[in-house]
Amino acid sequence: MRTIARVLPVALAVFVVTVLAGCGAPPELSEPTALPTHTAAPTPPGASTAPATPQVTAPPPVAVTPTADAGLVATACRNGPTGQRVVQLLRGRAGVLPANVRVQVRTGPLCAADWQFTVLEVTGHEELQVVTRGQAAAPTLVTAGTDVCTIEVRATGPAGIRALACEAGPAAGPGA
Template sequence: MRRPTHLLLLAAVALGAAGCGVPPELNPPGSTVPTPSVTSSPTPSTLVPSLPPALPTPTTATGFPDSPAVACGGRPSAAQVITLLKRRGLLASSYRGRVTVGPLCAGTWQWSVLDTSNGPLQAVSEITDNTLRLVTAGTDVCSVEVRAGAPAGIRAAACDASPPSL
């Protein structure tokens, strides 16, 4: 029975040190808890309205706006997208095709269309911690993850545009 009392005392000390004070139920029986004093505040007519501080404009790690999707300028390159798809087994290691659309970037996301012997292959990727991560690839890349998480420019390119044809 000594251990629970010891833990209770330790919890009370930790809460007191954290600036929260001791909860009333942990005060010894018969002790009084000081009541907070009431201070007067200025009347509403004397308050000067102030605007909240301006929020900084969000910037992305790649420097691309969320909309519209724009040419990535080599960040990532078409070769990097192809290498990513080869590593994931979505393209044969002997693939010698090319990216026909993109990569187009918005925020930290990219969208590309590649020519394959089976028709166009779309790929959506994201740069996270300076690493290109495949989000989805296929003939229809408008997945839940793309619809819910991609910037507007990528959603427009991947979901709203008519399917690419070669």
Template sequence: MPPTPPRPARRHLSRPVALVALLALAGCGAPPQLRQQATPVPTTAATATATAMPGATPTLPPPPPTPAPTGTPGDQLAVPCSSGPSGDRVVALLRGPARVLPRGVRVTVGTGPLCAGGWQYTVLTVAGHEELQVVTEGRPTALKLVTAGTDVCSPEVRAAGPPGIRTLACDGTPGA
């Protein structure tokens, strides 16, 4: 009787390799994207779990993302100011305390003032110069100059300005 050929060694090695691979994959847990969608576990339950299993590091789901501030409906769109300031008031600020415009230069209001969230946006036509964009904030009787120039998308406007003003100052899109 002829000798029986030996069994291939691969058959015996493939089971342990497959078992190790399955164990490695089983220990990974859910990917971070799926953990974020899971319902958050209350903090007290997570602490109790951590206490019950010494040596285990508790994995808490990340806090839900904080929505970007959207502001109030009056902040979203810059519209003609119903209770001021007037264009003349903006020009007076630029000629007076702000010292942006000399007294003798001829200025006309091209756009605005448009208001959103206590801020104002105005475009002035200055004789012999480019249009001057102006961003102010505050009450009509106590205006504060935020910025003025041909590009008013300043860090302050981006960070603190209401969306309606940011849209006008940074995107150049009319608000009304």
């Protein structure tokens, strides 16, 4: 009877822990845990009746290596176009900037997947946000202006570019 009285609370505790484990974080986000084990054996006559210490085994260390998508966060371009290449694109085929206006790269280019985001200071005008995509040597203009959160950027741009172009809002220019 004493054995059942000692085993029953432990079994109940294991059952409760097992049931509650289903209410926590998804399995891929939680670290494995070891449950305490307890072995009940009959107590020989004359032996101590103090409860035995449960044996706990620590789980082996787990190395978590994040495998984030390249488009989730925009970072400084390593293999993307330079700021000068973006300015050349805007002055050239795109015809966004005239040849006589002074332009300085303020931010970027920042890359997420094969998209880029750049902010330019244009003398005598508001800041110009530029979204491009493609290879470093030949980027394609997606949009340029003070508010570059277009349908194309929202629908097809990577999350890192959408965060810069849409969540930050339009650029504030001089006198704004």
